[in-house]
Amino acid sequence: MITLDKQTELYNAAENWKLIIHPVMFKDLSLKYRSFYKLRNDERYSEDEDAQEAFQPISNIFSKINNSPLPYSNELFEIEDLGSKLLGSSLQNTHNELYKILLDYCDFFLLLQDHDTNPLLTILEQELTNLITEEGNLSNTALLIKRSYLKDVLLEELKRTFKEDDINILTHSELVNSRTAFNHVFSFGPFYDLTPLRESRVLLSPKFSKIHVLSNNISNNIGLQKVSLLSEASGFPLAQTLFLPEPEFNESLEGPELRVPSPVEPTEDLTEEEVIADLIALEKAETEEYLINEGIKKRGERNTEDFLVSAVILHLNDQCSYLVPDENEVKYIESDELDASKGFGKSDVLATISKSKPENISSGDAILIFEGGEGTYTSKLSRKRLGNKYDSIVDSLSLWKDKLNEKIQAHGLPQVSNDLIALELNHAQPHNIRYWSDYELGGPGERQDFGKLLNYLGLQHKLPELLKDLVSWRREHQKSGRELSRKITSSIKSHDLINLKEEGKASFEMQDYDGANVTAHLINSCEIVHRIPLSSTKKLIKKH
Amino acid sequence: MDFKNFKFKTSDIFPEWALFFLELGYFSSSFAANQSSSKEKLSITLTVPGAEYASALIAIGANIEAINSDDLLRKDSSSSGLLNLNSLSYNDEVMMRFDRLDKTTKGYYKRRLKKDDDIRYFQFSESRKATEDNRFKEVPERDVSKLVFPKGTSIDLIDLPPLLRICCKDINYELMLEKKECITTLLGIKSHAFEESQENLFYTENDLLVGGHFNDIARFQNENKLATGYYSRIFSDFKGASITKSLIAMNENKSRILILTSKSINTLSLGEITGEKVRINLLDRSKNIISLGDSLAKINQGVAATGGQNLNFKDYINFPIPNSIEIALQTVRT
Numbered sequence: 001m002i003t004l005d006k007q008t009e010l011y012n013a014a015e016n017w018k019l020i021i022h023p024v025m026f027k028d029l030s031l032k033y034r035s036f037y038k039l040r041n042d043e044r045y046s047e048d049e050d051a052q053e054a055f056q057p058i059s060n061i062f063s064k065i066n067n068s069p070l071p072y073s074n075e076l077f078e079i080e081d082l083g084s085k086l087l088g089s090s091l092q093n094t095h096n097e098l099y100k101i102l103l104d105y106c107d108f109f110l111l112l113q114d115h116d117t118n119p120l121l122t123i124l125e126q127e128l129t130n131l132i133t134e135e136g137n138l139s140n141t142a143l144l145i146k147r148s149y150l151k152d153v154l155l156e157e158l159k160r161t162f163k164e165d166d167i168n169i170l171t172h173s174e175l176v177n178s179r180t181a182f183n184h185v186f187s188f189g190p191f192y193d194l195t196p197l198r199e200s201r202v203l204l205s206p207k208f209s210k211i212h213v214l215s216n217n218i219s220n221n222i223g224l225q226k227v228s229l230l231s232e233a234s235g236f237p238l239a240q241t242l243f244l245p246e247p248e249f250n251e252s253l254e255g256p257e258l259r260v261p262s263p264v265e266p267t268e269d270l271t272e273e274e275v276i277a278d279l280i281a282l283e284k285a286e287t288e289e290y291l292i293n294e295g296i297k298k299r300g301e302r303n304t305e306d307f308l309v310s311a312v313i314l315h316l317n318d319q320c321s322y323l324v325p326d327e328n329e330v331k332y333i334e335s336d337e338l339d340a341s342k343g344f345g346k347s348d349v350l351a352t353i354s355k356s357k358p359e360n361i362s363s364g365d366a367i368l369i370f371e372g373g374e375g376t377y378t379s380k381l382s383r384k385r386l387g388n389k390y391d392s393i394v395d396s397l398s399l400w401k402d403k404l405n406e407k408i409q410a411h412g413l414p415q416v417s418n419d420l421i422a423l424e425l426n427h428a429q430p431h432n433i434r435y436w437s438d439y440e441l442g443g444p445g446e447r448q449d450f451g452k453l454l455n456y457l458g459l460q461h462k463l464p465e466l467l468k469d470l471v472s473w474r475r476e477h478q479k480s481g482r483e484l485s486r487k488i489t490s491s492i493k494s495h496d497l498i499n500l501k502e503e504g505k506a507s508f509e510m511q512d513y514d515g516a517n518v519t520a521h522l523i524n525s526c527e528i529v530h531r532i533p534l535s536s537t538k539k540l541i542k543k544h
Numbered sequence: 545m546d547f548k549n550f551k552f553k554t555s556d557i558f559p560e561w562a563l564f565f566l567e568l569g570y571f572s573s574s575f576a577a578n579q580s581s582s583k584e585k586l587s588i589t590l591t592v593p594g595a596e597y598a599s600a601l602i603a604i605g606a607n608i609e610a611i612n613s614d615d616l617l618r619k620d621s622s623s624s625g626l627l628n629l630n631s632l633s634y635n636d637e638v639m640m641r642f643d644r645l646d647k648t649t650k651g652y653y654k655r656r657l658k659k660d661d662d663i664r665y666f667q668f669s670e671s672r673k674a675t676e677d678n679r680f681k682e683v684p685e686r687d688v689s690k691l692v693f694p695k696g697t698s699i700d701l702i703d704l705p706p707l708l709r710i711c712c713k714d715i716n717y718e719l720m721l722e723k724k725e726c727i728t729t730l731l732g733i734k735s736h737a738f739e740e741s742q743e744n745l746f747y748t749e750n751d752l753l754v755g756g757h758f759n760d761i762a763r764f765q766n767e768n769k770l771a772t773g774y775y776s777r778i779f780s781d782f783k784g785a786s787i788t789k790s791l792i793a794m795n796e797n798k799s800r801i802l803i804l805t806s807k808s809i810n811t812l813s814l815g816e817i818t819g820e821k822v823r824i825n826l827l828d829r830s831k832n833i834i835s836l837g838d839s840l841a842k843i844n845q846g847v848a849a850t851g852g853q854n855l856n857f858k859d860y861i862n863f864p865i866p867n868s869i870e871i872a873l874q875t876v877r878t
Contacts, residue, residue, distance in 0.1 A: 004562075004597065007561075007597055008561065008562075010594050011559065011560075011561040011594070011866065011868050013593075015867050176830050196833055196837075199834065200833070201831075201833050204591075204593070204830070204833070205593045205594065205829040205830035206593065229591050229836060229837075229870060230591060230840070234841075234844075235840070235844040236840070236844075239589075239857070240867075240869070240871050240872075241870055242869065243867040243868055362831070362832035362834075364831075364832075
């Protein structure tokens with residue numbers, strides 16, 4: 001719980017904050033940006049998967065340019081790779097006209113890269129220099145970034161100019177969870193990204209006296225009134241609405257003239273709805289590129305034998321990510337529980353562990369990740385409890401799993417899947433077969449499904465005894481799962497969580513269980529991503 | 545009630561936002577008292593930049609109103625405190641603070657003294673038996689009501705913080721002791737709002753911590769004569785047993801005001817019969833925005849489903865609202 005003085009400071013900030021817009025009029029960039037929107041939404045291409053896939057790396061670059069005050073030559077923009085990505089695609093053969101248009105974008109980004117200086121960075125450095133003169137240091141200043149992976153590169157860039165100064169770089173979640181208010185916060189990119197229209201809480205719970213928005217092509221009407229939550233639109237017409245400042249517009253900085261040819265596509269202004277839809281699409285593309293860069297997805301990969309799922313990507317506070325299929329439940333500690341832990345001092349109470357689907361997890365919560373995977377430990381617990389009896393159950397399971405693996409080896413997973421579905425084993429999708437073939441895991445849940453599988457494997461005559469062992473295995477694993485949950489719960493005390501919000505990560509050794517660790521990671525942001533190979537999920541991904 | 549002289553123990557300034565929550569609590573209690581036979585409840589939706597302390601301050605305001613509107617409690621406003629000095633006899637046990645021990649503990653009345661300054665003193669000892677000189681304390685008569693309390697008085701009550709001392713200064717302590725609900729009320733709020741002890745609104749049940757988001761401002765009736773109960777209870781587990789338990793407790797204690805946070809709004813819908821007369825939906829704008837949106841939609845669904853309506857807050861709220869707070873008032877038919 002924060003102190004009364006701090007709470008008063010945060011209320012003061014919410015009642016007196018100021019919004020200062022630093023517009024950048026970068027005509028060439030703006031034209032190119034709008035023409036790309038029109039092109040991507042052109043009816044010839046909007047339903048064309050190949051075309052949309054080819055747009056993705058360009059969307060990714062536009063998204064980064066929106067939000068990054070880095071020199072355009074920085075490798076984070078991945079401009080160098082764009083040409084090879086286009087060349088590597090089959091676009092040249094299938095969509096020759098589009099291919100040529102996209103090469104123009106490629107040329108444009110190369111020009112941008114040559115120009116190097118990002119006007120957002122020019123303004124930022126000037127403003128930070130002024131603040132150092134006025135306030136002596138930057139301790140009460142923070143830079144707000146949209147993506148956590150920007151943190152290190154931006155810090156590295158700014159250290160060239162501000163060697164001696166500590167610079168606070170925060171994601172949206174970190175700023176909103178901050179327990180103090182900063183004098184100045186600098187945000188980069190479209191104003192909409194700070195508002196509830198883009199699911200941001202930054203302006204709803206302002207942790208600053210002044211927020212500076214450094215943005216390309218920002219107009220005078222920025223729709224600030226839409227920040228309010230209790231409004232006519234939300235069904236509360238008679239509400240008092242919260243304080244919103246009159247924005248102050250600084251003199252705009254002209255971007256460079258790149259002398260690019262005029263775009264072929266029409267480039268009229270986008271409506272507010274179009275701008276927001278575009279920002280969402282660009283961010284989605286940026287996420288896709290991120291997954292490709294991390295090796296989670298392959299470019300152009302559509303039909304692999306691996307089962308594709310929708311998953312929630314949890315961006316963690318320590319530059320890691322964790323993907324969870326949206327149908328799976330995960331264990332986590334709620335943000336409020338972390339806040340409450342402050343009140344416990346040295347008491348030895350157990351922390352409340354929640355379990356839910358990942359879409360219900362919010363930034364500020366902490367996910368619990370079991371190193372080595374829970375499945376392995378449930379097997380070990382079962383073996384520890386049952387001894388030889390468990391080995392005999394596993395031997396029984398191995399009998400049909402050996403046969404299943406032989407089939408997969410001989411015919412491939414997709415064929416086995418098709419064969420079983422033809423035998424009316426409707427759950428026989430590749431990911432389920434992979435699960436059944438794993439020696440540490442179980443089999444089909446229903447008796448008749450298991451019967452169909454044994455029939456396929458030529459073991460139908462052994463159904464009674466094999467089914468009995470499969471049921472025993474399942475019962476023991478459920479028991480072990482509950483025991484494991486108890487062990488996890490009893491290993492995490494509330495007072496252990498006190499510093500988790502500040503440090504972003506905490507490890508817990510499980511009681512009575514050597515070498516097993518549970519790690520709680522603070523969640524920065526979450527987003528749902530689609531078409532993710534199942535085998536890529538539930539792994540901690542470290543950003544290189 | 546004029547709250548302007550209120551102070552926190554740690555600060556001379558009582559901020560506008562805190563004053564708002566006190567006023568809102570005061571208003572809610574008054575409104576709830578006048579609605580006892582109505583089939584409508586008032587739904588107040590607030591969005592705030594930070595919700596810490598809010599429910600505690602609302603509870604304090606509500607109880608200041610409840611206590612001040614209770615004629616029984618105000619019957620003898622010149623009450624000299626909890627202790628009847630005239631009936632004190634040798635070795636009577638009291639609760640008091642001994643500086644040597646630096647804590648409030650049991651003491652024993654010994655005798656009255658009159659010193660050179662012409663002031664009457666009451667002498668107390670740490671021990672029932674004869675003991676060393678430094679284990680005695682002499683309290684001037686005028687301070688006895690503030691420093692010495694009857695046997696068994698809760699330490700929480702003795703150590704009331706300044707804010708609550710102010711709101712209790714005209715109240716008859718002795719009658720409050722008889723009326724258990726008021727004392728438990730004050731103790732609960734004190735522990736929550738001012739963090740003066742390790743005790744707070746969290747408690748353990750079957751060795752499991754129960755704590756979280758659901759703040760039920762109830763008149764907690766303690767069957768035990770000792771004032772050890774807590775007024776506010778918080779629940780975080782909205783599944784099964786704990787939510788049922790809280791609903792039973794609300795019913796038993798005739799809860800008049802219920803404060804819900806975003807997550808609990810999604811669990812306890814407005815249309816559900818929960819017994820309170822005023823429901824305060826307290827939405828912290830620093831929390832998950834999707835969840836906030838869901839909560840607002842649920843509130844509107846509840847109002848529409850029960851035939852409720854929007855109210856003009858200006859017809860009800862006549863105290864200043866900080867412009868960091870959004871507020872909307874609606875009625876709900878029960």
